[in-house]
Amino acid sequence: MAESSGTENKDQQKPKSPGVLKVMQSILAGAFGVQSDKRRQEDFSGHSPWPYIIAGVLFTASFVLGLIVIVNLVLASQ
Template identity: 80%
Template sequence: MTETSKAERKDQEKQRGPSVLKVMQSILAGAFGVQSDKRREEDFSSHSPWPYIIAGILFTASFVVGLIVIVNLVLASQ
């Protein structure tokens, strides 16, 4: 691939926004604290922060609900 086509593809990706998989990877990497500087810069340079905000809220809510379910299961088995 030429440098021009790589640059054009990156511009098209910025206009479309991040894919669901990319957002999920960023959220999980951020949650575990292992996100690279390169990925973080890509995330912050994206078109809109809303996909990351919504995914972060959903991840946090599902994590808390999961913890509550696990604790209730453990306490119920005693």
């Protein structure tokens, strides 16, 4: 029984990394300004910020490239 409680303590000390879906939800909510303070605190408590930083940079780059493509398509059709 002592072994299982030791394993549980190790699991509690090491926070589980956020899943891809959770990171995407947080990035999209933050980008559109609807991220709740509770969710923001949950995202950054005990987790590494790197998944959020990488996803944020990728989202921003794809958003800007998407805008460039849309503007070029609109200007080309005139």
